Amino acid sequence: MMSMLGVWGGKLISLAGRISLVKSVLLSYPTYHSTNSMVPKHVLAEIDKICKGFIWNKCDGNAGLHSVSWDLLCKPRRWGGLGINSFSIKAGPLRAKHAWRYIQGKETLLHKVLFPSMGATWK
Structure with missing residues (x-):
């Protein structure tokens, strides 16, 4: 990711x-x-952190100008934000998706790898 930022x-x-x-x-x-x-x-x-730094132009060690807060940028457009998906917010639902996939699918690779070590503790 950092190499792409330098090119742009x-x-x-x-x-x-x-x-x-x-x-x-x-x-x-x-x-x-x-x-x-x-x-x-x-x-x-x-x-x-990398995305924030790129948006606020902190790539070269500059202080950057914060015209709007990061939380406002991460809000959906209909609520006045710009719809940027912050991974600190998105991590919980993605982890829940993996847990659901583990519980529901007995034939999935995730279940085959985790079941021998975890057992039925997630149920």
């Missing part, structure tokens, strides 16, 4: 352009990986 050059892109890049490119990779596997929370927090 945050100084040459407007705030709206940086937000579009974060939503369409930077957050698509972690979304795919976190829907298919359990990603540790500290990794997701680091991804959020």
Whole structure:
């Protein structure tokens, strides 16, 4: 992710352009990986930190200008935000999806790997 940020050059892109890049490119990779596997929370927090830094133009060690709060940017558009998916908020539902998949699917790879070590403790 950091190599992509260096190529794009945050100084040459407007705030709206940086937000579009974060939503369409930077957050698509972690979304795919976190829907298919359990990603540790500290990794997701680091991804959020990188996205915040890119949006606020902190890539080169600059202080950046915070015109709006990160929480406001992460709200849905209908509530006045910009609809950025923060992974610190999204981690809980994705983990619940994995737990549901474990409980419901006896033939899934997740169940076959975890059942010998965990047993029926999740039921």
